[in-house]
Amino acid sequence: MPQQYKIDKVAEIESRIAENAGLFVVNYNGLTVKQAQELRHQLRECGAEMKVYKNNLVKIALKNQEQPELDEILAGPVAYVFYESEPVEAAKALKDFSAKSKGVLEIKGGISDGKAVSADDVKAIAELPTKDQLLGQIAGLISGFARDIAVCVNGVSSGLARSIQQVSEQKAA
Incomplete structure (x- = not known):
């Protein structure tokens, strides 16, 4: 029997997935607290939000919301960047921050328009106007x-x- 806090957390993740247009997955291992705060601030300015959840709970929430599976990129310490409507601005913020932090932040992929996207796809989205x-x-x-x-x-x-x-x-x- 799953514990209640895990059930609540999966429900929270599901609501975030349903409320937002998509999400990007990033490896934040190596970011300092100050860098993480700066990234969160930049993302908030463009209508996105970064959250850290347990990967297994996210897998369950994605399956419940009938979203593509991201099993290959959901490994290790990853954060989830949820964007409200426009993926371009969030992708640009991530790409710029990754370049600024000299590759400490690694873009792993995500979901855009209900389809799984790779890290290269996210970088290509960042190049769009x-x-x-x-x-x-x-x-x-x-x-x-x-x-x-x-x-x-x-x-x-x-x-x-x-x-x-x-x-x-x-x-x-």
Whole structure:
């Protein structure tokens, strides 16, 4: 019979999995307390949160929530970074911190959009532009097309006006 605190902890993990869009798994072995606090602060700024749970309890919670199994990366001292909606900002924060800490923090993989992702996939996600950046690029493209159309439409009418003016000047002469 499992102990009550373990049942409660699995329920807590399940609720985190259900409430968040995904999670990344990182090896935090070797981080100082100050580095861990700094990482947690950076993650909070981008809408993510780092938690440490027992790997066996996380395996049970993932299975209960019908998420992909991460058995191969859930070994040793790992932390779980839960992100609310956008994986890009959390992945960038992890990648930047890993580079800053000279590889002490190791990204092992995770779950994004209901699929298991490898460490290389997480690093590739970190290279993507954020949602706000993409929306800005799309807005720039749309405004560029609108401006080009306005110039073309204006060019046709002004060209027609110049042609009519030239014809009227020729007839007057």
